[in-house]
Amino acid sequence: MDKELIGVIQGSIKVVSVQNHDLVKVGYVLGLRVASNHRRKGIGSSLVRRLEEWFRSNEVDYAYMATEKANHASVSLFMDKFGYTKFRTPAILVNPVNHHCFRISSSIEITRLKVEEAESLYRRFMGCSDFFPDDIDRILRNKLSLGTWVAYYKGDSSWGDFGNGEVPSNWAMLSVWNSGEIFKLRLGKATLSCLLYTKSWSLIDRVFPCLKLPTLPDFLNPFGFYFMYGVCHEGPFSGRLVRGLCEFVHNMAAKCEDRENIKIVVTEIGGRDELKHHIPHWKLLSSLDDLWCIKALKNEGANRFSEFTKTPPSTPLFVDPREV
Incomplete structure (x- = not known):
C-alpha cells in the first residue's frame, strides 16, 4: 500500500506420506505477517485465501500450518474462519x-x-x-x-x-x-529474572570454571x-x-x-x-504447546481427512527442516 509492504505469506508444496505409506501432495502455510497498523482489515484473510487458491491450482490434497496454542489470533483465523482442524501437538x-x-x-x-x-x-x-x-x-x-x-x-x-x-x-x-x-x-523481551539468571551463572562459571555449570547464553543479540x-x-x-x-x-x-x-x-x-x-532440553526455553492444523482441499479426501484427524497418531512425526 503506497509502496509500503503491509502483509506477506509464504507457502511450499511437497509430496509426503500419511497414514502408513499413502502419498499425498500437501501445501504448507508459513510466514503470515501483517503490519500492526494494518491488522483487522481482512488482509491476513486475503493472503490465506490467495495461497489456498495457488494450492488448489497445483492439485494439493491438504493444506496445513503450525502455530502456538497461545496465538489466539492465528488459531481463530485458521480454525474458525478457514475450517482448519487440529492435527498434531508437537513439542519443541x-x-x-x-x-x-x-x-x-x-x-x-x-x-x-x-x-x-x-x-x-x-x-x-x-x-x-x-x-x-x-x-x-x-x-x-x-x-x-x-x-x-x-x-x-x-x-x-x-x-x-x-x-x-x-x-x-x-x-x-x-x-x-x-x-x-x-x-x-533474538530474544525481544527478557524478564528481569532471566537477565539476573544469565549474568549470575555466567559470573559463577568464570570464577569457578572447574564446576562446569550449564549457563544460559546471551540471547539478546x-x-x-x-x-x-x-x-x-x-x-x-x-x-x-x-x-x-x-x-x-x-x-x-x-x-x-x-x-x-x-x-x-x-x-x-x-x-x-x-x-x-531422552533429549536434553531446558523447560524454560522449550515449548510443549505447538499446534499443527490441517484442511482438506479436495472433496474426495474429506472422509479420509476426518478419520485422519480423529485417530490418535500411530507413527512418529517427521518435521521437515526446510519449514522451520
Missing part, C-alpha cells in the same frame, strides 16, 4: 549450547553416514511416518544439512552390518540442519541454531543412544567455527513421543 525442545562439552559414554559408537546410506535407512524406518517427505534425498544433499549420524553400542554391531542392511538390537540416528545460515533469532531432524531409534535401550547423539550434536555446535553465533540446539517431536525424556 531447546537446549542451550555451552562451551562445556558433554562427556559421551565410552560404550557408545557414533558414525557418520553417507547420504545414500542415510536415505536408505530413513526410507526403511521412517517412510511410514506422518509427513515423511518423498524427496528426503534432496534434504540430505542440501548444503544446510550438516550430516547424518548413527549411534549403537560397542560390541553390539559393526558399521559393516549397517552397510549390508542389517541393524543391531539397539540403535539411533538423526540429521543436523544449520538454520543459522538462513536467519537469526542475534544468534543462530542447529536443528536436529529425522530422529529415529529402535531397541529397548535406544533412548540412551538418542541422548548420546544429542550430546554429540551439542559438542559439535560448541566446537564449530561459528560457535559464537550457534547458541541453541533445537528439535521437534510428537507431543506424545517418549523421546522427550
